[in-house]
Amino acid sequence: MLCGQQEQLPEDRTTTKNLERWEKIGLLRQGPGWELNEQLLTSALRARARPKPEGVQRFFNGPRLLSLPAKPLNGTRCCARSGMRRLALMRN
Known part of the structure; x- marks a missing residue:
């Protein structure tokens, strides 16, 4: 669950647009609140990671x-x- 889920999110157009965009790509799921798709986040971060130089x-x-x-x-x-x-x- 996302932080501040219980709180009312601001009805800011940019915030709403970003939440919808993240839901569209599968990073967030909407239920009683917003849920983070941890598997997708983990795989995206792993794919972006660079090997550490030696x-x-x-x-x-x-x-x-x-x-x-x-x-x-x-x-x-x-x-x-x-x-x-x-x-x-x-x-x-």
Whole structure:
């Protein structure tokens, strides 16, 4: 059950439109109140999830370095990775 189900929902046009849209796609079911379709929500969130990067990749977003690693070995590997990219760009 959704929070605030027992309370009267505001008769806001946008709220009503969103509730109807969510009901149409199956995310909500209308009964005595609004019920959340937890299976659909879970499967939608799982489908959207991205794999967590591992190793030195976790410090990068594409070619950009997001943060500096605390461990010296990871720092060296990040520098090596960005240096390799720079060399590849210079050759092209």
